[in-house]
Amino acid sequence: MLKTALAIFIIAHGLVHSILAVAPNPADPNAKPGAFFTVLDRSWLLPQLGLNAATIHWIGIILVVFSTLGFILAGLGIFGIAGLSVIWRIVAIISAGTSLLLLVTFWHPWLLVGVLIDIGTLGALIVQIGPPIDVIGS
Numbered sequence: 001m002l003k004t005a006l007a008i009f010i011i012a013h014g015l016v017h018s019i020l021a022v023a024p025n026p027a028d029p030n031a032k033p034g035a036f037f038t039v040l041d042r043s044w045l046l047p048q049l050g051l052n053a054a055t056i057h058w059i060g061i062i063l064v065v066f067s068t069l070g071f072i073l074a075g076l077g078i079f080g081i082a083g084l085s086v087i088w089r090i091v092a093i094i095s096a097g098t099s100l101l102l103l104v105t106f107w108h109p110w111l112l113v114g115v116l117i118d119i120g121t122l123g124a125l126i127v128q129i130g131p132p133i134d135v136i137g138s
Helices: 002-021 053-078 084-105 109-126
Strands: none
Touching: 002 053, 002 084, 002 109, 053 084, 084 109
16 A cells, blocks of 8 residues: 555656646746746746756756656556566656756745655655665565
8 A cells, every 4th residue: 555655656746747847937927838847037047057048948848857757667666567666766766856956946936845755755765764675665
């Protein structure tokens, strides 16, 4: 039961990244869908680095794709899918790091819960706090 709940939670967290990626920019009432993580004025950091709008757009897309796919693969690994069950922890750590980078780079107060989930995931998996491996998976 715990294994299934954890797998579903990790997969859902990944899917939320993609859902937000197609959301409009909350700062612009006239924004079209797909602007939440990918438009120039959504990042507090990237324009200061001198990056142009097209580069910022692609950085947002790449971070969303890696975060979403990584969490989905980690969740499938927790479910015991062959090949993924052995590497799900490292995939979850990489995904949480990528997600944290995405959420902080394109910060909005809505993202606080996601940041907390990522920090909790990183903390739990890096120091291996939580249920023993045989309860969760390898």
